[in-house]
Amino acid sequence: MGTMLVQRVESLSLSGIESIPKEYVRPKEELTNIGNIFEEEKKEGPEVPTIDLKEINSSDELVRRKCREKLKKAAEEWGVMHLVNHGISHDLINRLKKVGETFFGLSVDEKEKYANDQSCGKIQGYGSKLANNASGQLEWEDYFFHLIFPEDKRDLSIWPKTPHDYTEVTSEYAKQLRGLASKIMEVLSLELGLEGGRLEKEVGGMEELLLQMKINYYPICPQPELALGVEAHTDVSSLTFLLHNMVPGLQLFYEGKWVTAKCVPDSILMHIGDTIEILSNGKYKSILHRGLVNKEKVRISWAVFCEPPKEKIILKPLPQLVTQNQPARFPPRTFAQHIHHKLFRNEEEEDTK
Numbered sequence: 001m002g003t004m005l006v007q008r009v010e011s012l013s014l015s016g017i018e019s020i021p022k023e024y025v026r027p028k029e030e031l032t033n034i035g036n037i038f039e040e041e042k043k044e045g046p047e048v049p050t051i052d053l054k055e056i057n058s059s060d061e062l063v064r065r066k067c068r069e070k071l072k073k074a075a076e077e078w079g080v081m082h083l084v085n086h087g088i089s090h091d092l093i094n095r096l097k098k099v100g101e102t103f104f105g106l107s108v109d110e111k112e113k114y115a116n117d118q119s120c121g122k123i124q125g126y127g128s129k130l131a132n133n134a135s136g137q138l139e140w141e142d143y144f145f146h147l148i149f150p151e152d153k154r155d156l157s158i159w160p161k162t163p164h165d166y167t168e169v170t171s172e173y174a175k176q177l178r179g180l181a182s183k184i185m186e187v188l189s190l191e192l193g194l195e196g197g198r199l200e201k202e203v204g205g206m207e208e209l210l211l212q213m214k215i216n217y218y219p220i221c222p223q224p225e226l227a228l229g230v231e232a233h234t235d236v237s238s239l240t241f242l243l244h245n246m247v248p249g250l251q252l253f254y255e256g257k258w259v260t261a262k263c264v265p266d267s268i269l270m271h272i273g274d275t276i277e278i279l280s281n282g283k284y285k286s287i288l289h290r291g292l293v294n295k296e297k298v299r300i301s302w303a304v305f306c307e308p309p310k311e312k313i314i315l316k317p318l319p320q321l322v323t324q325n326q327p328a329r330f331p332p333r334t335f336a337q338h339i340h341h342k343l344f345r346n347e348e349e350e351d352t353k
């Protein structure tokens with residue numbers, strides 16, 4: 001069988017169409033709250049917290065405790081935050097963005113050589129969303145998806161060969177980000193009254209926690225008020241780390257309203273995902289979020305999902321966090337079962353529409 005022909009959003013965008021195909025148009029109820037992202041970004045109101053990690057290991061106990069408490073509070077109230085002074089050099093981050101931009105700067109035909117094939121389970125590579133329900137709903141983005149850590153689980157044969165330093169730069173970023181993930185999970189564990197290494201262990205540790213990178217490429221959209229780059233969802237990961245090219249797009253559903261994340265220079269945006277929400281018995285939040293597109297600038301983001309192994313671990317609230325007053329809020333499920341449950345639940349919602 002030949003490879004199925006998949007519509008690339010970049011090709012649609014470059015074709016000069018003035019209205020978008022109906023598959024990209026959101027349902028009526030959603031259209032009432034999709035605005036112009038540049039206007040949305042200027043709005044005043046609640047803001048995603050910014051956490052300065054400079055003091056996270058301070059030898060002064062009081063200083064250290066204050067920094068860690070801020071992180072805890074952000075994880076409890078928002079489940080998403082901008083991290084600054086995160087310890088990953090700006091030079092490395094700039095190089096990471098450069099290699100991703102260079103790859104996406106190739107023609108669609110060149111990128112097609114890296115196309116994934118979701119129909120046969122080849123999920124790594126260059127891709128676009130395939131409609132997974134009767135409505136045929138699609139998202140306004142193309143992406144490149146690949147596992148970047150642990151190193152022995154990577155498939156370097158599918159990584160971009162252009163630019164030539166793609167692998168070197170991305171590998172270094174993966175290694176450093178893995179260190180940051182450990183540090184964050186340590187603080188999140190201690191703040192729950194657990195041993196420092198507990199969350200790390202629960203999600204698989206150095207050997208089993210998988211870092212999956214998705215470079216999201218959101219082309220210019222002629223009717224941005226009708227489409228979404230990514231539809232509303234919560235991340236299934238333990239933690240997600242996100243960089244972008246300083247074009248706004250991310251919105252968080254906070255206290256009943258969509259709040260636009262401002263672009264914070266030199267920051268890494270971090271989400272608490274469902275996995276840590278479950279383990280913490282809901283103390284830490286996995287927030288609903290989505291991505292808007294625009295008609296002026298291409299947006300690119302680099303998401304790294306830190307995911308537990310699919311089958312090996314049963315995710316459930318940690319016994320220390322379950323009491324008579326705070327019963328377990330989530331049933332035990334493997335990571336694979338959790339993903340299935342979310343898909344299935346969405347399908348049920350579709351059926352009742």
Ligand SMILES: [Fe+2]
Nearest residue numbers: 233234235289
């Ligand atoms: Fe997400």
